[in-house]
Amino acid sequence: MENLALGLELMVVGMASVFVILIIVILLGRLMVTLTNRIPAERQSAKPAAGDVDGGTRSIIEAAVKELTGGKGTVKEIVKL
Numbered sequence: 344m345e346n347l348a349l350g351l352e353l354m355v356v357g358m359a360s361v362f363v364i365l366i367i368v369i370l371l372g373r374l375m376v377t378l379t380n381r382i383p384a385e386r387q388s389a390k391p392a393a394g395d396v397d398g399g400t401r402s403i404i405e406a407a408v409k410e411l412t413g414g415k416g417t418v419k420e421i422v423k424l
Contacts, residue, residue, distance in 0.1 A: 396421045 396404075401421065408416045 395423065 401418070404421060405418045408418050
């Protein structure tokens with residue numbers, strides 16, 4: 344009977360410690376998400392000027408889009424990533 348009581352005590356202590364650690368992890372995760380959302384996102388740079396791509400490169404890209412989409416696709420804007 345003594346061993347059973349000791350086993351139950353160890354089980355309760357172990358489960359309680361795991362529960363407390365999980366609560367701490369959840370709270371720290373929420374804190375991290377809150378702090379991350381408060382930091383403003385990096386602003387994207389201004390759109391590049393239309394003259395950044397030369398005519399040859401633009402025609403190659405337009406031909407590739409036309410070929411891949413079967414003539415249904417169009418190129419509206421070319422942005423360097």
